[in-house]
Amino acid sequence: MNPSKFFHIKRKVTSVIMMSLSLVATLIALVPLVFIFYYTISKGISYLNIDFFIAMPKPVGETGGGMANAIAGTLLLIGIGGVIGIPVGVMTGTYLSEFGNNKFGSVVRFLTDVLSGVPSIVVGVVAYTLVVIPMKHFSALAGGIALGILMIPTITRTTEEMIKLVPHSLREAGLALGIPKWKTTILIVLKTAWKGIATGILLGLSRAAGETAPLLFTALGNRFWSTKVGQPIASLSVYIYDYAKAPFEDWNQQAWTAALVLMLMISILSLTFRIVTRSKYKTK
Amino acid sequence: MDIKISVKNLEAFYGKNKVLKNISIDIPRNKVVAIIGPSGCGKSTFLRCLNRMHEVVGGTITGSIQVDGEDLTKTDPVLLRKRLGMVFQKPNPFPTMSIFNNVAAGLRFNGVRNKKILTPIVERSLKQAALWDEVKDNLDDSGVNISGGQQQRLCIARTLAVDPEVILMDEPASALDPISTSKIEELIFELKKNYTIVIVTHNMQQAARVSDSTAFFYMGELIEYDKTTKIFTNPANKQTEDYVTGRFG
Amino acid sequence: MQANTKQTEHKRNIFLKKIFGSQNFGDLIFERLTLLFAVFVFLLVILMGYEMYIGSKISIEKFGWSFLTNSVWDPVQEIYGALPIIYGTVVSSFLALILSVPLSIGIAIFLSELSPGWLEKPLSFLVELLAGIPSVVYGLWGIFVLVPWIRNDVEPFLSERLGFLPFFRGAPYGFGMLAAVLILSIMVLPIVASISRDILKSVPQSQREAALALGATRWQSTKIVLKDARSGIFGATMLGLGRAVGETMAVTMVIGNRALISPSLFDPAYTMASVIANEFSEATSDMYLSALIQLALVLFVITIFINAFAKLLVWSMERKLGTR
Numbered sequence: 001m002n003p004s005k006f007f008h009i010k011r012k013v014t015s016v017i018m019m020s021l022s023l024v025a026t027l028i029a030l031v032p033l034v035f036i037f038y039y040t041i042s043k044g045i046s047y048l049n050i051d052f053f054i055a056m057p058k059p060v061g062e063t064g065g066g067m068a069n070a071i072a073g074t075l076l077l078i079g080i081g082g083v084i085g086i087p088v089g090v091m092t093g094t095y096l097s098e099f100g101n102n103k104f105g106s107v108v109r110f111l112t113d114v115l116s117g118v119p120s121i122v123v124g125v126v127a128y129t130l131v132v133i134p135m136k137h138f139s140a141l142a143g144g145i146a147l148g149i150l151m152i153p154t155i156t157r158t159t160e161e162m163i164k165l166v167p168h169s170l171r172e173a174g175l176a177l178g179i180p181k182w183k184t185t186i187l188i189v190l191k192t193a194w195k196g197i198a199t200g201i202l203l204g205l206s207r208a209a210g211e212t213a214p215l216l217f218t219a220l221g222n223r224f225w226s227t228k229v230g231q232p233i234a235s236l237s238v239y240i241y242d243y244a245k246a247p248f249e250d251w252n253q254q255a256w257t258a259a260l261v262l263m264l265m266i267s268i269l270s271l272t273f274r275i276v277t278r279s280k281y282k283t284k
Numbered sequence: 285m286d287i288k289i290s291v292k293n294l295e296a297f298y299g300k301n302k303v304l305k306n307i308s309i310d311i312p313r314n315k316v317v318a319i320i321g322p323s324g325c326g327k328s329t330f331l332r333c334l335n336r337m338h339e340v341v342g343g344t345i346t347g348s349i350q351v352d353g354e355d356l357t358k359t360d361p362v363l364l365r366k367r368l369g370m371v372f373q374k375p376n377p378f379p380t381m382s383i384f385n386n387v388a389a390g391l392r393f394n395g396v397r398n399k400k401i402l403t404p405i406v407e408r409s410l411k412q413a414a415l416w417d418e419v420k421d422n423l424d425d426s427g428v429n430i431s432g433g434q435q436q437r438l439c440i441a442r443t444l445a446v447d448p449e450v451i452l453m454d455e456p457a458s459a460l461d462p463i464s465t466s467k468i469e470e471l472i473f474e475l476k477k478n479y480t481i482v483i484v485t486h487n488m489q490q491a492a493r494v495s496d497s498t499a500f501f502y503m504g505e506l507i508e509y510d511k512t513t514k515i516f517t518n519p520a521n522k523q524t525e526d527y528v529t530g531r532f533g
Numbered sequence: 534m535q536a537n538t539k540q541t542e543h544k545r546n547i548f549l550k551k552i553f554g555s556q557n558f559g560d561l562i563f564e565r566l567t568l569l570f571a572v573f574v575f576l577l578v579i580l581m582g583y584e585m586y587i588g589s590k591i592s593i594e595k596f597g598w599s600f601l602t603n604s605v606w607d608p609v610q611e612i613y614g615a616l617p618i619i620y621g622t623v624v625s626s627f628l629a630l631i632l633s634v635p636l637s638i639g640i641a642i643f644l645s646e647l648s649p650g651w652l653e654k655p656l657s658f659l660v661e662l663l664a665g666i667p668s669v670v671y672g673l674w675g676i677f678v679l680v681p682w683i684r685n686d687v688e689p690f691l692s693e694r695l696g697f698l699p700f701f702r703g704a705p706y707g708f709g710m711l712a713a714v715l716i717l718s719i720m721v722l723p724i725v726a727s728i729s730r731d732i733l734k735s736v737p738q739s740q741r742e743a744a745l746a747l748g749a750t751r752w753q754s755t756k757i758v759l760k761d762a763r764s765g766i767f768g769a770t771m772l773g774l775g776r777a778v779g780e781t782m783a784v785t786m787v788i789g790n791r792a793l794i795s796p797s798l799f800d801p802a803y804t805m806a807s808v809i810a811n812e813f814s815e816a817t818s819d820m821y822l823s824a825l826i827q828l829a830l831v832l833f834v835i836t837i838f839i840n841a842f843a844k845l846l847v848w849s850m851e852r853k854l855g856t857r
Contacts, residue, residue: 007395008363015752019647025639026656029726032719033663036674043677092574095567108571110844111578117772117840118581118833119779121806125813125829126581129588152574182563210667213781213806217813237669241782244673252677259670266665340745341738342649366748376739379853380760389757390747439743446747 044260047253052261057223057239063250067258069225073140073234074265076227077219078208080144085151085208086201092152093159093197098185100160109160116153123149124214132218140226140233143219147211151204158200162193206266212237236262288313288450288480289334294347296329296338303329305504307347311450316472316481318495318512320488322527325501327484331452334482335368336361351450366394369448373455375435377427377442383419386427386438390446405445413441414471433464440471451475453483457490469494488528492516500524582833589827591820600827606792606803608812613824615831617792621802625710625784626777628798629717634770637722638759641729641766646741646755657730664723672786675716680707680787687711688799703799706789711798713788717777725773728847732765733758735851764853768846775839779832781806805832 055066092112096105127146132138166189174184190197212235215221220232221242227233236258243255289311296304304326311317319327332338333345336356349356356364377386385392387406396402406423410416415437419430427438436456443451453472457465472481472494485491491498492512499509500521508515508524519525586593592600596613603614640660644653684707691701736758744754759766789801790811805828816822 004395011393011395011750011753012360012362015750018752018755019642022639022643022647025636026643026660028636029640029663029722030659033659035678036666036670039674039678040670088570088573091567091570095564095571099564099567100571104571104575108575110841111575113844114837114840115574115578117775117779117836117843119781119806119836121779121781121809122585122829122833122836123581125588125809125826126584128813129584129826130580149577152577156574180557181560182557183559185563206665210665210669212667212669213810216810220814237667240669240673241786244669244676244786255673256677259667259673262667263670266667335746337742337746340742362748362750365746370742370746372739372742372746374739376737376743378740378743378757378761380757380763389744390749393744393747393749393753442743442747 040259043256047257070234070236070239074236077143077235078205081147081151081208084148089152089155090159093156096160097163112153112156120150120211121213124218127218138220138232139230140219141229143215146214146218147208151208154204155200159197162196166192202270206269209266212241286313290350292348296333296345298343303504307506309509313480315496316476316494318491318498319484320491321501326504327501328454331454331484335365335370366446367448368450369443370452371440371443371456374459375439377435377438379428381427382424383427384423387441387445409441409445412444413437415441433460450480455484585826585830589823589830592823592827608821611820617794618803618805618808620794622804625713628714629721629777633718633722637725640726641733644730645733660723660726668782671716671783675783675787680712683707683712699796700798703797708787708789709799710802713784716783716787721773721777724776725769728769729766732762736761764846765850768843771839771843775836779806779836781810785810
């Protein structure tokens with residue numbers, strides 16, 4: 001066989017092998033995904049009943065009970081986080097896209113990127129020194145602040161990117177009508193970009209809902225019903241952690257159910273947001 | 285007439301969209317054929333069918349294309365593309381490679397690694413592309429640090445280095461300034477001694493200047509194909525006449 | 534009446550112009566208001582560093598640099614040396630990257646170079662779904678599925694076949710470095726894969742066509758694309774490293790939590806993030822708390838450097854290819 005033909009066959013075979021390997025890599029990545037979903041659903045479903053949503057945790061030794069307090073706690077915590085993270089993120093994103101073409105803008109953009117890479121546990125430590133130490137006790141507020149800080153980078157960046165996607169002609173149309181820039185930005189630009197910004201907010205909220213590390217020593221946890229901002233509060237994610245480590249099989253089971261509920265909550269959060277933003281879009 | 289490429293009943297699709305309708309055309313050896321027509325008429329698609337680049341972006345074809353009597357759809361596209369070189373609309377040298385390595389890239393794909401073999405071929409190709417004198421002292425510079433016109437001639441040299449039989453040019457001068465354009469046109473004139481050239485252009489003067497025959501495409505159909513002088517002075521078809529006289533398009 | 538209001542409005546406008554120049558008053562307020570929030574974000578990051586510096590001051594003063602080089606972490610004796618913890622962090626992160634980066638690049642190649650459009654979207658969605666699973670759920674799965682599997686199958690297999698190496702010795706306990714590495718590599722994978730995919734897709738199509746038109750095979754043209762994108766992919770890897778270094782819950786739940794420097798992957802270990810998660814609420818003395826906050830500060834500084842470096846790499850590639 002002549003050498004160039006041999007080389008041709010060799011590189012064809014190499015190509016097929018390498019490209020097949022890339023397919024294999026993709027399939028390998030899907031294995032843990034399938035396993036995690038399979039176990040969470042199959043193990044979590046056994047305790048999934050109405051009690052789980054409306055009942056309180058039972059004391060050690062008794063089986064059954066629910067996590068009503070943790071579900072309410074998670075919602076309250078991401079609510080507090082949202083109150084901080086959404087306005088800061090949206091306004092900072094607006095600043096970056098509308099007025100941020102300067103040195104300070106680049107610095108803030110860079111710091112948002114840096115913030116998005118800061119481990120959530122570090123944010124928890126900061127919330128501890130900022131809120132827990134002065135208040136002298138753990139609180140939902142401290143946990144919510146930690147979650148709020150964690151939401152800022154995601155919301156800021158999506159807002160900036162979404163606003164930049166709004167065509168310049170639309171802006172000019174507003175300005176040409178004699179509408180001041182701030183009104184143009186709010187009424188035309190932000191309204192057009194709203195759908196994208198909402199997706200960013202949703203992403204921030206759903207990530208926050210799954211966060212555990214920053215809550216361990218801020219919101220701490222609570223075995224009783226509480227919706228007080230100044231008091232320690234339960235959350236699904238911290239419950240999963242505590243119950244997974246606990247030596248009781250019943251609690252381990254409930255950890256799976258809590259994981260399932262948490263993942264359902266995250267999906268519902270994303271679904272409702274999608275539906276809301278879609279219907280708004282259609283009526284336009 | 286000595287036929288290099290023979291296309292019969294070619295139809296090309298993007299998904300269900302038919303972009304070329306029943307094209308039959310013969311391309312003579314060592315001649316320049318220009319493809320003209322308004323944008324969206326399928327002229328680039330036609331060119332990309334000839335070296336099977338159309339299928340790279342997910343397109344499909346029916347009908348037959350023969351190169352020297354050999355059915356192109358039955359040949360290995362990798363080997364085929366070596367025989368039918370292509371120059372693109374925008375110069376696309378490899379930014380991570382030096383000028384030398386850009387020209388040698390095609391040979392390296394084919395397993396030629398010996399620098400003793402590569403060096404003379406690179407030099408010959410750069411000379412053929414009329415770029416040698418401008419770059420011979422900095423062959424190790426990056427392929428993107430030269431002007432746009434030089435980049436395009438580098439891409440032509442890169443195509444020539446693998447010793448193709450046909451050169452397909454997709455609006456090769458549309459991104460260039462007038463001086464670079466005239467250099468490319470001179471080059472085409474030189475190259476046709478050894479190569480068969482198919483050039484897609486939206487510039488009718490260019491088609492008139494460089495080509496022997498011209499094909500006019502409109503809405504995915506081949507409207508008229510004849511000697512260039514005939515197309516531009518006395519076209520048989522009314523649409524062709526309207527287009528070359530600038531009444532539409 | 535109407536003329537009157539017009540007149541007052543006119544007067545007010547003149548008044549405002551005097552104060553604020555010719556710029557529209559509303560615009561100015563709007564700009565300043567958004568600026569205020571941007572300044573808030575700016576100050577927040579600085580405040581975070583400052584708070585942790587203050588919080589760890591007594592530990593910094595007492596231990597100085599020996600905090601990083603001393604290998605004894607003993608809360609009872611109040612001696613805090615973070616070396617074994619830093620070791621655990623570095624080793625777990627690097628091994629996780631070694632496992633997941635090749636896979637991630639493979640996935641990125643498949644998604645951007647090979648898969649047809651109809652397949653790419655759902656597959657990308659699935660890979661990103663992996664990134665959306667909360668860390669604590671990974672940990673839960675780690676404790677009840679991954680660790681038993683490692684204990685019963687992986688570790689006995691490895692010690693039987695490769696037991697002559699120091700890395701695969703010791704009791705098959707399940708919880709330990711190996712479990713942490715595996716779970717981290719799963720968690721890092723979607724990040725590196727999806728960023729690398731975006732980076733490969735940002736390489737202009739004309740590069741692939743140039744290669745293919747010269748008679749390159751699919752893999753040869755992919756190699757050209759990879760070469761164009763190498764700094765971006767390295768940046769994606771660094772972002773993955775940043776994530777691995779700071780990952781807390783899943784690691785804490787499976788790594789065994791002991792400040793130990795051991796070559797064996799079967800042995801328990803500790804990472805900076807997991808020490809903080811585990812011991813912070815038990816830290817009773819000021820010095821203990823201060824040492825933990827210092828650990829958070831070190832983690833903060835490290836991740837800032839990693840992320841800044843990664844960002845620069847991605848930027849430099851985008852600039853070189855002119856895609857931005």
